Amino acid sequence: MTDYDVVVVGAGPAGSIAAKTAAEKGLDVLLIEKRQEIGVPVRCAEGVSREGLEKFVNPDSKWIASEIENAEIISPSNHKVVLSAENAGNEVGYVLERKIFDRYLARLASKAGADVLTKTSAVSFKRENGTVKLGIRSMGEFSEITAKIVIGADGVESRVAKWAGIDTTLKLNEIESCVQYLMTNIEFDDDTTYFWVGRKYAPGGYIWLFPKGKDAANVGIGVMPSLAEKSAKWYLDRFVEEHFPEGEIVEVVVGGVPVKGAIDTAVADNVMLAGDAARHTDPITGGGIINAMSAGHHAAIAAYEAIKAKDYSKETLKRYDEKWKSDFGESLVRNKKLQEKMMRLDDPTLDRLAKSLEGMPIEEMSVRRLAFELFKKHPRLLWDLREFIV
Numbered sequence: 001m002t003d004y005d006v007v008v009v010g011a012g013p014a015g016s017i018a019a020k021t022a023a024e025k026g027l028d029v030l031l032i033e034k035r036q037e038i039g040v041p042v043r044c045a046e047g048v049s050r051e052g053l054e055k056f057v058n059p060d061s062k063w064i065a066s067e068i069e070n071a072e073i074i075s076p077s078n079h080k081v082v083l084s085a086e087n088a089g090n091e092v093g094y095v096l097e098r099k100i101f102d103r104y105l106a107r108l109a110s111k112a113g114a115d116v117l118t119k120t121s122a123v124s125f126k127r128e129n130g131t132v133k134l135g136i137r138s139m140g141e142f143s144e145i146t147a148k149i150v151i152g153a154d155g156v157e158s159r160v161a162k163w164a165g166i167d168t169t170l171k172l173n174e175i176e177s178c179v180q181y182l183m184t185n186i187e188f189d190d191d192t193t194y195f196w197v198g199r200k201y202a203p204g205g206y207i208w209l210f211p212k213g214k215d216a217a218n219v220g221i222g223v224m225p226s227l228a229e230k231s232a233k234w235y236l237d238r239f240v241e242e243h244f245p246e247g248e249i250v251e252v253v254v255g256g257v258p259v260k261g262a263i264d265t266a267v268a269d270n271v272m273l274a275g276d277a278a279r280h281t282d283p284i285t286g287g288g289i290i291n292a293m294s295a296g297h298h299a300a301i302a303a304y305e306a307i308k309a310k311d312y313s314k315e316t317l318k319r320y321d322e323k324w325k326s327d328f329g330e331s332l333v334r335n336k337k338l339q340e341k342m343m344r345l346d347d348p349t350l351d352r353l354a355k356s357l358e359g360m361p362i363e364e365m366s367v368r369r370l371a372f373e374l375f376k377k378h379p380r381l382l383w384d385l386r387e388f389i390v
């Protein structure tokens with residue numbers, strides 16, 4: 001078949017959920033993925049919140065590497081703040097096995113009735129008679145497919161965004177540069193995620209350790225290139241040497257995480273963008289899996305309504321903008337502002353804040369309450385952040 005209601009470009013979490021949802025609504029759907037294996041190579045630390053994940057799928061031990069109970073935040077001088085799962089909210093949950101998870105989601109799309117093609121890239125795009133002619137290269141062969149609607153779920157380097165003329169440009173301070181090692185032969189609690197903060201560790205970002213079972217963990221870093229004097233790899237290597245000198249690196253991941261906040265619009269005539277393509281990642285944590293899935297879902301519903309109305313114009317598809325903005329758009333805006341302010345906190349300030357929590361019943365406090373207590377203790381230090389705390 002070469003005529004589809006919806007062609008979804010990219011079989012990451014955004015694309016597979018979009019294809020699944022659209023197919024469940026009875027639309028003719030094609031999901032294409034340029035890589036020959038869905039989910040490989042993984043460019044992710046694989047952490048998701050429990051609540052977010054369970055909105056879309058029932059957790060399955062086949063693709064859950066670890067269940068997390070605590071999050072430990074470590075300041076530059078080694079003061080530790082430990083948050084329990086209950087109180088940390090979105091900060092802890094599961095560490096996924098994305099190689100299996102992404103394939104599982106694509107299988108759900110296929111089961112719902114979507115056609116799925118791997119080793120198939122979208123390579124050209126033109127609008128014609130109110131539809132899109134999408135050029136694809138599948139197993140080396142070029143052909144053209146007609147789509148009423150294209151959902152661009154093609155990740156951080158989205159070509160669909162450029163073709164459609166949607167402005168998703170990233171300035172130098174809107175993308176974190178990341179490197180991650182899958183490490184074995186290191187010590188950690190397998191129910192805890194760890195975050196090392198401060199310029200000493202990761203200028204404009206943080207270092208993370210996310211357990212993958214008992215014997216391995218994702219140890220990675222995100223830095224803001226405009227603040228870092230060296231490369232992300234340089235800071236991570238120094239950290240690994242100091243903290244895990246006996247550790248073995250068995251996999252390396254390199255990638256960029258958009259931290260732009262909310263874009264004005266993720267739609268154009270016949271086109272919607274979802275997930276990293278639409279810069280839907282959280283500017284503070286860099287987490288994007290759950291927002292990508294939510295966006296994919298909203299885009300598919302908007303596609304269904306547009307197709308029912310036989311109107312694929314930007315005006316009609318703007319309903320999708322309304323949906324993702326009311327779902328998580330506000331938190332992108334708020335967290336972008338907060339991220340910019342947090343990046344200005346220097347290491348002695350972070351140490352003072354972490355130290356002042358010693359002896360407090362942190363395990364009983366929510367993140368918001370914790371922030372409030374910190375503000376009470378250090379109103380002058382945190383005056384700049386007051387709108388986010390009180």
Ligand SMILES: Cc1cc2nc3c(=O)[nH]c(=O)nc-3n(C[C@H](O)[C@H](O)[C@H](O)COP(=O)(O)OP(=O)(O)OC[C@H]3O[C@@H](n4cnc5c(N)ncnc54)[C@H](O)[C@@H]3O)c2cc1C
Pocket residue numbers: 009010011012013014015032033034035039043044045046047048120121122123153154155156159178179180220253254255256257274275276277281286287288289290292
């Ligand atoms: C180092 C690192 C660590 C991260 N850690 C976390 C984390 O712990 N938790 C979290 O929630 N998020 C994390 N993220 C972010 C997360 O990985 C992304 O937000 C998420 O994968 C976005 O999903 P997506 O479906 O939008 O895009 P992707 O998962 O990037 O999927 C896009 C897909 O489109 C395909 N594609 C691209 N172009 C084409 C084309 N022309 N034709 C066909 N297919 C195409 C790609 O091959 C890819 O499979 C991390 C990112 C990085 C780089």
